[in-house]
Amino acid sequence: MSTNDVDLPEALAELRDAFLDTPERDRLQLLLEVSRELPPLPDRYADAPERLERVQECQSPVYAFAEVDDAGVVAFHATAPEEAPTTRGFASILAQGLTGLTAQQVLDVPEDFPLQFGLTKLVSPLRLNGMAGMLTRAKRQVREQLAAAQV
């Protein structure tokens, strides 16, 4: 079954295609490169890590937060330890793929999109749950901020 026909926002689709266009044996290396692109936290979070939320689905301590600005545009921030490169790679995919989207576009990202990256066999479904968990939390955070903005 192909899941490629599910619409993904452009940046996520580009990342997915980069993985699928890479031979399977080199995909872990690509994930490692992506993990190195995880942007550092903005100072306002680095100084106040309690504003980030712990992602329980991940095996390593990862903190993430999807922020909606006044114009309704989302920025996804995350941090994970250096010794957890897989988790950093997942966080980096989301940071690159979700940041700049509208809140509605984030809410429309299919929950199972991590399964489209051709990593299931290499990384294992259990580990990919970590990325799905980050997305689920990001969506909830977006919804909470939308609700708060309407009050």
Next chain:
Amino acid sequence: MPAPIDPSDKIAQYAHPERLVSTTWLAQRLKDPGIVVVESDEDVLLYETGHIPGAVKVDWHTELQHPEMRDYLDGAAFAALMGSKGITRDTTIVLYGDKNNWWAAYTAWVFTLFGHSDVRLLDGGRGLWSAEGRELTTDVPAPAPVEYPTVERDDTTIRAFREDVLAHLGNGPLVDIRSPQEYTGERIAIPDYPEEGVLRGGHIPTARNVPWATAVAEDGTYKTRAELDAIYTSGLGLSADDAVITYCRIGERSSHTWFALTYLLGYTAVRNYDGSWTEWGNAVRVPVATGAEAGTV
């Protein structure tokens, strides 16, 4: 010919000093052709970020498990795996990994199911090697494939199944090495770990709770033999010839304790129940105890 034993004082105290090596010992033997260093981590990418020079990677999840059943590789697949890593039946294997060697110990346990005779752990694992500023490289070795014989897995000596645990209840000690909160039933996963879908919390009745980390010092190395004896032998009232079953969530942390009891203290009949809580906590009509008391059968 097996590699020499690490002669350090601490290791010499253990029941089987041929099973543990120090970082110093390994650093001097990285070019020994009879030794293959194997990294096994929780994180599937950590090896790629840099590893001990010459080390190959074995992933516990994608390489050691049967692709469909919840079980391990069969003899033929195991032979192919080992041969592809440049490991022969006579190779001295030195395992290390992240998280204080949880997964390295798990891999050591799986290798031992196939009767590989010379499997050692690097005391302190990846964490200590890195902390000591020792060399790491991203060069991935390409070992020439070698012949490894097809050996039947022995599931009777160091592995326990659910039926074995049921038969064991009331007849021998069980050591639950999960966190106290998992043991009492207050939570059903390791703090900060993914939930793996367990329906009941608690522990196997009569099991005593000794979290795995009790066995390690601050630098991630195993505690000394005297300290380990105080924890398990006098602490739990066990003796070296007791039939002991260890378990955790999926059998990885309990491999770390299986290793300590078997090779560091010389217990002769320790089995690891790899079904562990993800099986027991979901199984129909098996007894479960909750709270801090071990409970009765």
